[in-house]
Each structure stands twice: as structure tokens, then as C-alpha cells.
Amino acid sequence: MNSEQPEEQEEPEEQRGKPIGRRVLLGTLGLGALGVVTAPTLQRGLESFLASASDKDPTGLTGLLPNGGGFRYYSVASSVPRKNATNYRLSVDGLVDRPTSYSLAELRSLPQTRLVRDVQCVTGWRVPDTPFEGVRLSRLLDAAGVRQGAGAVRFTCFDGTYSESLTLDQARRADVLVALRMQDKDLSHAHGGPARLYVAPMYFYKSAKWLSGITVTEDVKPGYWEERGYDVDAWVGRSNGRDDEPTS
Amino acid sequence: MSLRVDAPGRAASVRRFGPATRWVHRTTAALMGVCVVTAACLYVPQLAELVGRRELVVRIHEWAGLALPVPVLAGLASRAFRADLGFLNRFGRHDRVWLRAAFRRDKRAASRPAGKFNAGQKIYAAWIAGATLVMLGTGLMMWFTHLTPLVWRTSATFVHDWLALTIGIVLAGHIGMALGDPEARRGMRTGVVSREWADREHSLWRH
Numbered sequence: 001m002n003s004e005q006p007e008e009q010e011e012p013e014e015q016r017g018k019p020i021g022r023r024v025l026l027g028t029l030g031l032g033a034l035g036v037v038t039a040p041t042l043q044r045g046l047e048s049f050l051a052s053a054s055d056k057d058p059t060g061l062t063g064l065l066p067n068g069g070g071f072r073y074y075s076v077a078s079s080v081p082r083k084n085a086t087n088y089r090l091s092v093d094g095l096v097d098r099p100t101s102y103s104l105a106e107l108r109s110l111p112q113t114r115l116v117r118d119v120q121c122v123t124g125w126r127v128p129d130t131p132f133e134g135v136r137l138s139r140l141l142d143a144a145g146v147r148q149g150a151g152a153v154r155f156t157c158f159d160g161t162y163s164e165s166l167t168l169d170q171a172r173r174a175d176v177l178v179a180l181r182m183q184d185k186d187l188s189h190a191h192g193g194p195a196r197l198y199v200a201p202m203y204f205y206k207s208a209k210w211l212s213g214i215t216v217t218e219d220v221k222p223g224y225w226e227e228r229g230y231d232v233d234a235w236v237g238r239s240n241g242r243d244d245e246p247t248s
Numbered sequence: 249m250s251l252r253v254d255a256p257g258r259a260a261s262v263r264r265f266g267p268a269t270r271w272v273h274r275t276t277a278a279l280m281g282v283c284v285v286t287a288a289c290l291y292v293p294q295l296a297e298l299v300g301r302r303e304l305v306v307r308i309h310e311w312a313g314l315a316l317p318v319p320v321l322a323g324l325a326s327r328a329f330r331a332d333l334g335f336l337n338r339f340g341r342h343d344r345v346w347l348r349a350a351f352r353r354d355k356r357a358a359s360r361p362a363g364k365f366n367a368g369q370k371i372y373a374a375w376i377a378g379a380t381l382v383m384l385g386t387g388l389m390m391w392f393t394h395l396t397p398l399v400w401r402t403s404a405t406f407v408h409d410w411l412a413l414t415i416g417i418v419l420a421g422h423i424g425m426a427l428g429d430p431e432a433r434r435g436m437r438t439g440v441v442s443r444e445w446a447d448r449e450h451s452l453w454r455h
Contacts, residue, residue: 033385035407042406
């Protein structure tokens with residue numbers, strides 16, 4: 001400043017004041033970086049807090065918060081056709097002796113298994129104690145008669161895009177279902193109804209929605225997200241660089 | 249617009265923003281709007297179900313986010329815009345007076361001295377700029393997943409999610425305050441405000 005102004009004149013401060021704007025900007029950046037570093041700890045704390053808060057929240061608004069204890073809807077397809085009891089079919093084919101196709105009524109007439117486990121998404125959200133009910137995948141595989149030399153199972157979906165795979169050993173686990181019901185209601189379209197895969201011990205992307213095909217193959221073929229970097233063997237807590245508590 | 253003269257040498261209206269500042273604001277606002285709308289379509293379950301097309305919505309969101317700092321960077325070519333940034337950056341003693349009045353909810357113009365920008369506008373501008381860069385950084389970590397370890401990506405997702413919510417609230421406040429002050433909006437839209445408004449709301453602004 002070229003001229004000395006008397007103290008009570010405030011205008012020159014417009015140019016001469018402290019660069020606090022810059023400090024606020026840099027401080028925000030620093031907090032953001034700190035947030036990334038401390039996220040695993042923060043996230044755990046917030047999740048347990050929000051999970052207990054959402055139990056007492058009649059408005060359901062906590063479900064909209066990040067990690068608020070609700071499901072999030074992910075679809076990779078532009079639009080997903082709706083299927084119901086009249087037009088839904090689930091085919092079982094590939095390296096099997098008796099390729100089969102089930103209607104929804106046929107699936108419902110088979111013995112049902114109900115599992116109550118946490119759902120863990122690889123992006124961080126977790127929904128505690130969620131009941132799933134359906135037919136054990138191993139039962140469908142046994143009914144079709146898996147041939148010698150088969151090593152894996154591939155799943156396709158009627159959204160036309162999504163796919164998943166399991167090894168035969170994984171597919172035969174007792175906690176892997178073709179689920180027809182979730183939270184003690186018939187599976188809604190948004191949750192992958194009328195039938196979806198449910199792989200309890202793995203991250204939720206393994207539980208393919210809108211299941212329409214089960215094909216027994218020789219080797220595991222990476223599914224949709226696995227082509228995009230996620231682990232094929234997606235055990236909760238032991239894959240994808242995460243250390244969540246196992247779900248099954 | 250008519251620069252009507254009601255007293256010798258005193259026009260009834262004064263110039264507040266040059267074209268560069270107004271275009272930076274306009275394009276930044278449009279890009280931010282695209283980010284917010286696409287974010288809602290990815291995040292709010294009901295909207296996500298309605299829209300689907302996750303890949304496409306993600307692409308639009310990513311590119312709008314990437315472009316978000318571009319208008320400000322381009323605006324740096326303008327001397328008038330750089331001057332506005334300088335006013336936003338510098339805090340004087342009167343800004344502390346303004347903030348104290350704001351905390352006391354003292355709404356009288358006399359107790360809220362302000363230069364071209366009041367202290368609230370200055371803090372908002374600095375914070376939203378920093379927050380945008382944090383969103384850009386965490387967004388890039390989620391976008392180019394091979395660049396960082398996966399733990400970083402989930403951490404970035406966490407920060408991106410919560411900061412998005414915060415930005416949504418702060419942005420709503422920004423828009424709400426603009427809706428409450430038509431003359432301030434006119435300043436941003438046409439570049440011109442009434443002298444009476446300028447003297448009342450920004451008493452220390454030398455225009």
C-alpha cells in the first residue's frame with residue numbers, strides 16, 4: 001500500500017487483510033486427506049452408531065445416510081425387465097446329465113432354507129441380520145447331475161448384463177441359496193426378484209440379482225465386477241483388501 | 249440498463265461483477281448441478297431404481313466433476329476475476345465483526361460491515377473450493393481404481409459420500425440465501441446492483 005491510512009479507515013483491508021480464504025481452502029483439503037487416512041476407523045464407529053440409530057428411527061431417513069444401515073440399489077443395466085410367476089424361468093445346464101428349467105412355482109415347491117446373516121457390500125455398507133430364504137444351490141446341482149470334469153458354476157441374469165461365478169466347492173456350500181424371499185417377504189424387483197443368488201459368506205456383488213441361468217463349467221470365468229477389478233473369491237473379510245467381520 | 253444520475257456524479261446503480269466472474273459462476277453452477285443430480289441418481293435408492301443406467305450416469309458424473317474446476321481456472325485469465333478472488337481471500341477486522349454479528353443472529357446491516365464480499369461469502373467460497381478439490385481427489389481414486397490400493401478406494405468412497413452430503417446441505421444454504429435476496433441475484437445475473445443495496449449490504453465496498 002502506498003499511503004498510510006488512519007486506523008479507523010477499513011477499506012484498505014479489502015486488499016491488505018489476512019489471506020484467511022486461502023487458509024480455509026487448504027484446511028478443507030487437509031481435513032479431506034485426514035478423512036481418507038482415518039476412514040477405516042471413522043467408518044466402523046459411524047456404522048455401529050447409525051445401525052443403532054436406525055433401529056429407533058421411524059422416519060427411515062437414516063437409511064439415506066452413507067452407511068446408514070440400508071441397502072443400496074445398484075443396477076448395471078439400463079433397464080431390467082420385470083419377471084413374475086408366469087414368465088420367470090431358471091435354467092440349469094452346461095456339464096450336467098439332466099439340463100432343467102424351473103418355474104417359480106417349482107422352485108417354491110422344493111425344500112426351503114432360511115438363513116439370517118449380515119449383508120456386506122464391498123463398498124462398505126453392511127446390513128445386519130438379514131433373513132434370506134430359498135433353495136440350496138447344491139440341491140439344484142444334484143438334481144441336474146453334475147458331470148465328471150466340472151469345476152465351476154456360472155450364473156447369468158435376465159438384466160442381460162450381469163454375470164457371476166463360483167467354484168463347484170463354493171457353490172455346494174450349505175450357505176449358498178437361490179433366494180426367493182428376503183426379510184421374510186417375496187423378493188421384490190429392486191432386490192433382484194423373483195429369484196437371486198445368495199452367497200452368504202461373500203461380498204454382496206457375488207449374490208447376483210435377477211438370476212436366470214446356472215451353467216456348470218470346467219473353470220471359473222470372472223463375472224461382471226470381477227472383470228472390473230474385484231476378487232473372484234470374494235470371502236467377506238479375506239478379499240478385496242478389506243478386513244470386515246466375516247458374515248458366514 | 250440505464251445509468252440514471254440522481255445526484256451529480258452518483259449513478260443509481262453500480263457495477264458489481266464483470267462478464268468473466270458471471271460466466272465462471274454460471275458454468276460452475278451448471279456443472280455442480282449436473283454433479284448433484286447425477287449423484288442423487290446414483291445414491292438415492294428410489295431415483296436409482298427410476299433411472300438405472302448406472303454406467304452412463306457414472307460417466308456423466310465423472311466428467312462433470314472433472315470439469316468442475318475448469319471455469320475458475322479459465323477465469324484466472326481475467327483481471328477482474330482475479331481481483332474478485334483477491335477480495336474473497338483477504339479478511340479484515342470488519343469480517344470478524346460481521347461473523348460475530350452472524351453468530352449472535354444480529355441481522356441489522358449496521359452491525360454487519362462488509363467489503364465487496366461479506367465474511368460469510370468469503371468462507372463459503374474458500375470452503376466450497378476446498379471441498380470441490382477433495383471431491384475431485386477422492387473421485388479420481390474411485391474412478392482410476394488401479395492407481396491406489398483398494399483400502400484407499402473404500403476410504404475415498406467414505407469421504408466422498410459424507411462430504412457430498414455436507415456439500416448438498418451447504419449448497420442448499422447458498423441457494424436459499426440467494427433466493428432471499430433478489431438484488432444479490434440481479435448482481436450475479438446482470439452484473440449491476442442498486443447503489444442503495446450496495447451501500448446497505450456492503451458498506452465498505454469501494455465501487
